[in-house]
Amino acid sequence: MSNSTTANEHSVSPQDQSQGQAQEQNHNQGLEVDAQALVAQLPALDYDNGALKIEGVSVATLAKQYGTPSYIYSKQAILDAYHAYSDSFAEIPHKICYAVKANSNLAVLGILAREGAGFDIVSAGELARVIAAGGDPKRVVFSGVGKRADDIRFALETGIGCFNVESDSELELIQSVAAQLDKIASISLRVNPNVDAKTHPYISTGLKDNKFGISHERALEVYQQAAQMPNINIQGIDCHIGSQLTEVAPFIDALDKLIELIDDLRANGIELSHIDLGGGLGVQYIDESPISIADFAATLLPKLKALGLKVYFEPGRSIVANAGVLLTRVDVLKPTQHKNFAIVDAAMNDMIRPALYQAEMGIIPAQLTTDSADGAKTWDIVGAICETGDFLAKNRKLTLAVGDVLTITGAGAYGFVMSSNYNTRPRSAEVMVSKDQHQLIRQRELVEDLFATEQLWQAD
DSSP states (O other), rough: OOOOOOOOOOOOOHHHHHHHHHHHHHHTBBBBOOOOHHHHHHEEEEEEEEEEEEEEEEEEHHHHHHHHSSSEEHHHHHHHHHHHHHHHHHSSSSEEEEEGEEEOOHHHHHHHHTTTTEEEEHHHHHHHHHTTTTTTTGGEEEOOOOOOOOHHHHHHHHSEEEEEEEHHHHHHHHHHHHHHOOOOOOEEEEEEOOOOOOSSSGGGGSSSTSSSEETTTTHHHHHHHHTOOOEEEEEEEEEBBSSOOOOOOOHHHHHHHHHHHHHHHHTTTOOOOOEOOOOBBBBSSSSSOOOHHHHHHHHHHHHHHHTSSEEEEEOOHHGGGGEEEEEEEEEEEEEEEEEEEEEEEOOOTTTTHHHHHHOOOOOOEEEEESSSHOOOOOEEOSSSSTTTTOEEEEEEEOEEEOEEEEEEEESSSSSSSGGTTTTTTOOOEEEEEEEEEEEEOOOOOOHHHHTOOOOOOOOO
16 A cells, blocks of 8 residues: 655745654655555545545546546536535625736636636636636636736726736836726725735745735725725725635734725725635645544634625645645655655656645555555655756655556646646646546647757858
8 A cells, every 4th residue: 555644735834844854764764554545535536446536536537548647537526626615705795816926727727617617717818718718807816026017907808897906116016007998997906914824935925025926014094095086996905915825813914904994995985896805725745634624614613694794715735735646656666775655657856845834745556565564664745957957755664566647636726736747847737626527628748849949040
């Protein structure tokens, strides 16, 4: 039986470093977690007579038909996660705006659009994807710190619901473009509440050291400026403090600061119609214990009901992360005196989270074996890219043979969307599974595709 373990994405403090060194020493012995126990905690996955299935289709069948590496997504898991939000906040007016950056495949967006989802975008390209997938622009909120004039123009021409404004200069630019088009731009201000989300520093967005949002102290002043602009319609207030949050306390801290600000706005004659609490709710990769969506809602609802505003949420990871897996095949086993390396056909260009965030993800076999106790060794699971940082997992106690298919769990969010063509490697195929049906939703790239838009130098 193959096994693995995980740790949360974390800030690197001196204490973390010492703990990490101790963990590394322990890892040298290999860490082992029952693959069946892990699968029992994740949606859509199940072992049937030792064969791993996603919904009703075996991983072995998918690997054979579509090749490896491939991303596989469960339609039902996506729908279940979306409805968990919508159902949990059914007592109040709300809008669930899926964060497109987590997974922007048209099939994923189309499934959510048909359910009536809104969308949180951070680029004009993501807006174009939403429209191509059948999404309603009126249900789109446009976030992001670097909106350009052409981005704003496209958004206004397509009729998006709201801009989440992140700076004074952006507010002025939106006013200018809206005036040129003779349109009214609906906006909310993204307020940075200086709340510590206690997550990895690269995905923390609500501290004063982060580039996001307008400081809590200046928000009233900027709202007053917006109220004087003829082409601006103030709709709401927005806050997003980070990603992979596993407890509700940081959300409560941020909400309390927003409520304080909303009271100040009302006292100054500025009324809002919605409050946007962003996204960031964490998921279980292996041994995390995130708060459930239902418990998250139950904790927030009393304050939100009293507030009396429509509530927006922008979940991404918690909708799609555990709806997806990455399949990879063992190409080479390279045991050495110091370390054992299993070289697989996926690499950091396919899944960069371990290298970028020190993220640890589940790695489980497509087929359970009965000789795991005798054959297990401690392996680093690495790719073929010419970088020492090219790894998918370290110090995993696994029973491996060349040709084995491994399944990386929790891969539905920030997997394919962050992939690249480094080392001129084609990006993976993407596949959607629904019950016993499966469909290719993105073709695997060919090497020729990667330089089809390039030209040889001909000027000499």
